[in-house]
Amino acid sequence: MEEQKRSFKSKVKSFFVKILLGLIVVCALILWMCSWTYSEGTRAGQLIKFSEKGVVFKTHEGELNLGGLRTGNANDGLEGNLWQFSVLNDDVLNDLINAEGKRVKLSYKERYKAMPWQGETNYFITKVETINP
Known part of the structure; x- marks a missing residue:
């Protein structure tokens, strides 16, 4: 049971880290394109x-x-x-x-x-x- 909780927490954390990194990349791309x-x-x-x-x-x-x-x-x-x-x-x-x-x-x-x-x-x-x- 304890392992399942840790596994679930790590999956949720990994998901939010991926979302955050994706947003940072998209924002950087938009700023770069606006300078063209x-x-x-x-x-x-x-x-x-x-x-x-x-x-x-x-x-x-x-x-x-x-x-x-x-x-x-x-x-x-x-x-x-x-x-x-x-x-x-x-x-x-x-x-x-x-x-x-x-x-x-x-x-x-x-x-x-x-x-x-x-x-x-x-x-x-x-x-x-x-x-x-």
């Missing part, structure tokens, strides 16, 4: 907004006015053509703070999915160039 770059490119426009946002995780977010207007649905009418992005790098962060209100060309990388501590968007700025008017 989906696309890279540049966008140019006027930097109209830059802020630090978040309740638990503070992230740096911005908006770029790409110019022109686009139509919303029938009730909204016309709206500006805005592009939202996030920033991870402190050097890029300082460049953006200095360029607010100016025309800029932003180089970016798009990821499959951003983690909550990285930003609200999947677009991450890698380089800022000020465009002379």
Whole structure:
């Protein structure tokens, strides 16, 4: 009887250890996949907004006015053509703070999915160039 109890306890313990290891592997794989770059490119426009946002995780977010207007649905009418992005790098962060209100060309990388501590968007700025008017 005592052997059966030990055997049962060891089987239960082994089962939970396997589940825990499986969850750790899955989480590590998801984090690794989220760091993959989906696309890279540049966008140019006027930097109209830059802020630090978040309740638990503070992230740096911005908006770029790409110019022109686009139509919303029938009730909204016309709206500006805005592009939202996030920033991870402190050097890029300082460049953006200095360029607010100016025309800029932003180089970016798009990821499959951003983690909550990285930003609200999947677009991450890698380089800022000020465009002379």
